[in-house]
Amino acid sequence: MNKIIQLHRLSTYFxxxxxxxxxxxxxxAIRIFVSWxxxxxxxxxxxxxxxxxxxxxxxxxxxxxxxxxAAAMGAxxxxxxxxxxxxxxxSRPAALGLFCVNAMAVISYPQLWTFECPxxxxxxxxxxxxxxxxxxYGPGRFSFDYFLKKRWTK
Numbered sequence: 681m682n683k684i685i686q687l688h689r690l691s692t693y694f695x696x697x698x699x700x701x702x703x704x705x706x707x708x709a710i711r712i713f714v715s716w717x718x719x720x721x722x723x724x725x726x727x728x729x730x731x732x733x734x735x736x737x738x739x740x741x742x743x744x745x746x747x748x749x750a751a752a753m754g755a756x757x758x759x760x761x762x763x764x765x766x767x768x769x770x771s772r773p774a775a776l777g778l779f780c781v782n783a784m785a786v787i788s789y790p791q792l793w794t795f796e797c798p799x800x801x802x803x804x805x806x807x808x809x810x811x812x813x814x815x816x817y818g819p820g821r822f823s824f825d826y827f828l829k830k831r832w833t834k
Contacts, residue, residue, distance in 0.1 A: 704820030711771075711819060714810045715762030717803075718778055722758025725751070742788040750788075757781040765814065768823020775814040782808050 725732040732751050736742065742750035757777055764774035782804055786792055792801045819825050 700821065703817070704822050704826075707814065707817065707820035708822045710810050710814060711765050711768070711823075714778070714807055714814070715765045717807060718758045718781065719762040722755050722762070725755040725758065739791075740788040741790065742784060750784075754781060754784070765819075768819040768825050771819035771823055771825050772815050775811045779808060779811040779815065782811065 729751075732755060733748060736747040736751040736754075740747075740750070742754075745753070758781060761774045761778040761781065764770050765778065786801070786804050792804065
């Protein structure tokens, strides 16, 4: 029994360090990965604004918003929120904002729900889960949020 207790103590010896540093590295990887997906989409929308407006008028059915306003909000969110998330500034609000952009994309583009493109809806579901993790667990040590929190709480 003592051997089992010793093995357990040994296996949990570095728990706090692994959780803090490993979790922070994992959070940084999530922040970079998810942000890049949305940032690319936002840049594409900005590169050909007329095409973007056309898509929002004809393809995307954003409820309650005029197509021009929805296009500006979608493209703006896809460019601004990823920058904030990668830098770790206002990380939780930015993750929530990007989660909402992701949810609106799923709601407003019914072709995602067809059986013809299951990978597309899966991508949105994965991104939503990763953004939820960022919202609930935070950006970790490698962020301006962490630096500012440490500085202000002293």
